[in-house]
Amino acid sequence: MVIIRRFILYFILIIFALFMLFPIYSMVTTAFKTMPEIVGSRLTPPTQLYLGAFKEAFDSIGRPLLNSVIITVPSALIGTFLGSITGYVFSKFRFWGSDALFILIVLGMYIPAQAVLLPVVKFSANVGIFNTYLGLILPMIAFSIPSATLFFRNFYMNVPTEMIESARVDGCGIPGIYRRIILPLSGITFAVSVMINFTWIWNSFLWGLVLTQGPAVQPVMVAVNNLHGTYVAMWNVQMAGSLMAALPMVVIYAYFGKYITRGVLAQRK
Amino acid sequence: MSKVTLNGLTKRFGKVEAVKNVTLKIRDGEFVALLGPSGCGKTTILRCIAGLEKPDEGDIYIGDKMVTRLSPPDRNVSMVFQSYALYPHMTAFDNIAFPLWIRKRPRDEIREKVKKTAEILEISEFLNRKPGELSGGQCQRVALGRAIIRNPAVFLLDEPLANLDAKLRISARGELKRLQKQLGATMIFVTHDQVEAMTMAERIAVMNNGVIEQFGSTDEIYQQPANMFVSGFIGTPAMNLIKCSLVERGGSISLILDTNTLPVPDSIGRALIEKIKSSDMVFGIRPEDISIHEKNKPNSYKTKVYVVEPLGNEKLVTVEMGNTYSKVRTRLDFKQEIGENAWVDFDWNRAYFFDKRTGKVIMHGLNKSANRR
Ligand SMILES: Nc1ncnc2c1ncn2[C@@H]1O[C@H](COP(=O)(O)OP(=O)(O)OP(=O)(O)O)[C@@H](O)[C@H]1O
Ligand SMILES: [Mg+2]
Numbered sequence: 001m002v003i004i005r006r007f008i009l010y011f012i013l014i015i016f017a018l019f020m021l022f023p024i025y026s027m028v029t030t031a032f033k034t035m036p037e038i039v040g041s042r043l044t045p046p047t048q049l050y051l052g053a054f055k056e057a058f059d060s061i062g063r064p065l066l067n068s069v070i071i072t073v074p075s076a077l078i079g080t081f082l083g084s085i086t087g088y089v090f091s092k093f094r095f096w097g098s099d100a101l102f103i104l105i106v107l108g109m110y111i112p113a114q115a116v117l118l119p120v121v122k123f124s125a126n127v128g129i130f131n132t133y134l135g136l137i138l139p140m141i142a143f144s145i146p147s148a149t150l151f152f153r154n155f156y157m158n159v160p161t162e163m164i165e166s167a168r169v170d171g172c173g174i175p176g177i178y179r180r181i182i183l184p185l186s187g188i189t190f191a192v193s194v195m196i197n198f199t200w201i202w203n204s205f206l207w208g209l210v211l212t213q214g215p216a217v218q219p220v221m222v223a224v225n226n227l228h229g230t231y232v233a234m235w236n237v238q239m240a241g242s243l244m245a246a247l248p249m250v251v252i253y254a255y256f257g258k259y260i261t262r263g264v265l266a267q268r269k
Numbered sequence: 270m271s272k273v274t275l276n277g278l279t280k281r282f283g284k285v286e287a288v289k290n291v292t293l294k295i296r297d298g299e300f301v302a303l304l305g306p307s308g309c310g311k312t313t314i315l316r317c318i319a320g321l322e323k324p325d326e327g328d329i330y331i332g333d334k335m336v337t338r339l340s341p342p343d344r345n346v347s348m349v350f351q352s353y354a355l356y357p358h359m360t361a362f363d364n365i366a367f368p369l370w371i372r373k374r375p376r377d378e379i380r381e382k383v384k385k386t387a388e389i390l391e392i393s394e395f396l397n398r399k400p401g402e403l404s405g406g407q408c409q410r411v412a413l414g415r416a417i418i419r420n421p422a423v424f425l426l427d428e429p430l431a432n433l434d435a436k437l438r439i440s441a442r443g444e445l446k447r448l449q450k451q452l453g454a455t456m457i458f459v460t461h462d463q464v465e466a467m468t469m470a471e472r473i474a475v476m477n478n479g480v481i482e483q484f485g486s487t488d489e490i491y492q493q494p495a496n497m498f499v500s501g502f503i504g505t506p507a508m509n510l511i512k513c514s515l516v517e518r519g520g521s522i523s524l525i526l527d528t529n530t531l532p533v534p535d536s537i538g539r540a541l542i543e544k545i546k547s548s549d550m551v552f553g554i555r556p557e558d559i560s561i562h563e564k565n566k567p568n569s570y571k572t573k574v575y576v577v578e579p580l581g582n583e584k585l586v587t588v589e590m591g592n593t594y595s596k597v598r599t600r601l602d603f604k605q606e607i608g609e610n611a612w613v614d615f616d617w618n619r620a621y622f623f624d625k626r627t628g629k630v631i632m633h634g635l636n637k638s639a640n641r642r
Contacts, residue, residue, distance in 0.1 A: 165321050166354040168341040170368040170415070180367075184358045 031239040038235050053236035054244070057227060061241050063215050064223035068202060069248075070133055071219055075140035076197035080190060082141065083148020088182050090149065091156035092164050093174070102153075108146035113206055121210050131213050139207060144197045151196075155189045156182065195256055202249060220245045270455050271332035271422040272297045273318065278327035280313050287313040289479040290327070295457065295472075300449045302466035303459045305476030306502070311459040312351075314476075315425045318457070319348050331422050347416035348425040351432070353408045355400040355415075361407075362387075362396040365414040372419075386414045389448070406437045413445075417452060424449075426458035430465060442469055463503055467491070475499050497628040500553050500621060506585065508555045509595040512625065514548045515541060524552055527591030531570055534617050537634055541622060544631050551628075553621035556598040561586055562612045563605055569612040574605050588613060 030038060031053055032046040090102045120139055121130070129135035159182065167177045208219035215223060224241045228234065273295040280288040288310040295301050303311040316322040318329055320341035328337045336344050347368075355364050362383055363370075369379045387393040390410040400408055409429060416424055429445065430438045446469045449456050460466050466473045467487040474484045475498070483495040494500035500508040513524040513531070515538070522538025524531040533541070562569060572588035572595075579585075579601070586597045588611055597613060605611045618634040 160352060160354060162350045162352050162354040163356060165319075165341070166348065166350055166415075167356075167367070167371075168321070169319050169344075169346060169348045171342040171371045172367075173342065176371065180371075181356055181358075 027239045027242060030235050031243050033236055035234065035236060050236075053234075053240040056234075057237045057241035057244060060215070060227060061220055061223040061244065064218050064220040065244065067133070067215075067217055068220040068245075071136045071140065072198055072201045075137050075144065075201050076194050078137075079141045079144030079197050079201075080148055080193040083145050083193060084152045084183070084186060084190065085178065086145065086149040087152025087154075088156050088178055089174075091153045091159075092161060102149075105146050105149050108143075109150070113143075117206070117210060124211055130211065131217050133217060136207060136211050136217070136219070139211070140201045140204070144201070148193050148197065151193055152186070152189065155186065159185060191256060195252065198252065199249060270298050270453060272299075272330075273423050273455060273457065274330040275314070275318075276328045276330070278314070278317060278329065279325050280310075280317055280322055281325050286479055288317070288324075291479075291481055292327075293474060293481060293484060295455065298453050298455055300446070300456050300469065300471045301458075302470035302473045303457065303476055304463060304466040304473050304502075305461065307461060309476045310479040311461075311476055312427055315348070315427055315457065315459055318344075318423070319346050319425055320344050345422045346425055347419065347421040347423075349409075349412045349416050349427065349429050351428040353400075353412040353432070355408055355411055357400050360397050360399055361392065361403065361411045361414075364400070364411050365396075365418055367415060368419045382418055383414075386418045389417070389451070390414050405432050405434075406441065409433060409441065413448070417448070417454075422455065424454050424456040426456065428459055428461070430460070430462075438465075445469060464505070467503075475502060477502075493633065494621070494630060496630060497551060497553070497623045500623075500630075504555055506556055506596045508553045508621070509559075509593075510623070511552045511554075511590070511593050511595065513550060513552045515545065515550060516548065517542065526552075526593065529570070529591050532568065537617050537620070537632075541632055545624075547625070549625045550631065551623040551625050553623060554595075554615055555619065556585065556596040558616040558619040559595065559597045559613050560616075561588070561597045561599050561603060562614075563603070565612050566614065569614040572611055572613055574607055574609050574611050576607060577603075577605075586611070 026043070029043075029045050032049050032051075034050050034052070037046065037050075086105065090098065090105075124130040124135045124139075129138070163181065164177055167181055172180065202219075203221060204219075205221045205225065208222040209225075212218045212222065224238070224245045227238045227241045273293075275291055275293040278288055278291045278293075279286065291310075291314065293314075303314060305311055313322060317324050318331075320336070320339060320343075324337065328335055330336065331344060331346070356367065359367070365383050365386055366379050369382060374382075383396070384393070387396055390413060392407060392410050392414065395403055395407055395411075400411070403411065409432065413429070416426075430441050433441055442465060445458075449469075458469070467490075470487070472484060472486055473490055475482045475490060477498050483490055483499045485493075490499060490503055494503065494508070497510060501510055511526060513526045515533075516523055516525055517538070522533045522535065522542065524533055565571070570590065572590050575587040575589045575594055577584055577586050582601065584599050584601055584603050586599055586603065586605075587594050588597060590613075595613075616634075621633040622631045623629065624631055
């Protein structure tokens, strides 16, 4: 009985896994094929490793890849940093209006991007940062603050308040406590938050689309979308571009994911 | 070092009045215990002095300076928390050095002072370890070290010994007392352990329900309890408190316990009659001030043995007197067992009488005029 039940369970899981894995398979194989090969047979593996599609894709998305790095890294770091400060304040200090302010900030998470699209674009143009790195970095930071605040607040709730009070009595100010006690204690939480921010900012297509024009500042997700040829769909080039655009995320998760698991386990000890 | 004065301190948490109109004058260099049952407001008082809670009413003075509205860093106090609140990411050395580090003292001075502090507390070997690698007793000393490394006006300690095991607690008691003398520091510590309070403190503030029931030395609190709460809280076991009424019949004065009559020596009876408004009162007597006998004796009172607890060097006998139970401390060779009769008589010079309604002491046998009405 148990074995049969197991079998059915695994069968279902495998079906779902295949469902998820097939597009990846398709993407990888297509990227290494020539166009005639693709037209010939869609699903078979490539007969030789053709790298021309990568080269062609890189010619158009090389610069956007760099743009994405320039935009994502500081946004993810600064957003996390600001979120940890607000999270610290909201978890450990009560002041006039603190509850209301916290709710307002967290509500920011539920505002759909479409709702503020036009105002942000307009504002960006008005202050003269449209189609600049700053024009993307600032909104990305702003949009990452609500979730980071909530995330850090929940983590800091578990830091004993007496530790902070003890530092207060010992003569430490509120910024000093953040720098000397709170920040050193948040290593792993910090890394996780940076990763979460990095992921969504890197993958954010909509904001890149509306806040930039042309390849000079354009992030890679928008550039990849523009890879489809004007007259013919260059499947291999598109897939190669997508692969390259996704690669940084894969590398980061492969590398830091292990580190985070280890960190969480160490913290549980 | 400074004196500490609380003036009409009141602190509310929503509807709960945690501290009610407390006035307390602590002398310069004094070692004071705040003693009381759980939830009576001891920690709240300490936190008000440290500036971690804002009082709703009243003022706090450290030395001659009013600090009621100052924030904690500006009050120059040191506090040891019950949880010790050590910083887990810093070594013992850095934990102890923290207050000096904040004050941007020179490195050499910090190293020198930490070394000296560690020597006083005998933790020099552990300075490189982090709190996670230290035992409870070692953590406690690191927390003390962090408090004494600078020279605050007053030390506040919240149940500093509560997390130690029984044996360590007894030695830590002595060490802390010596340390206080050595530093000549004003120290206020919170405890709900009366033995801790009585052995360490010069004066004890006995608290109940947000008020200070009595503030005095161990002797005063033990010998001259101000009211029923204090007498019922202090002593192991505490004083027996027996509801009774006073009657005068045919020239002799007695206490009526339920249906039984207990004759009272004339001198005490007369003095009592002069002081009371109502004949209902509570009679208090400590377990060591009752003698118990296997046989009837003149002027003794017949009781039944309810339970006998041998303590190694003595026995604790609970006897049934009418509807009340009283504890008696007696010799190890006391023979009677549960259910058998025993006769008790009282050291009337050590008896206490309390007003049943207010709980205040009316009189006690030793000092027939002493009362706090
Ligand atoms: N932050 C708070 N919010 C609400 N009520 C509180 C708060 N702190 C304390 N109280 C209440 O105030 C009263 C006194 O608390 P306090 O911590 O001073 O007691 P305590 O004498 O230190 O007790 P214990 O021996 O258990 O530590 C309690 O009834 C407690 O529930
Ligand atoms: Mg307490």
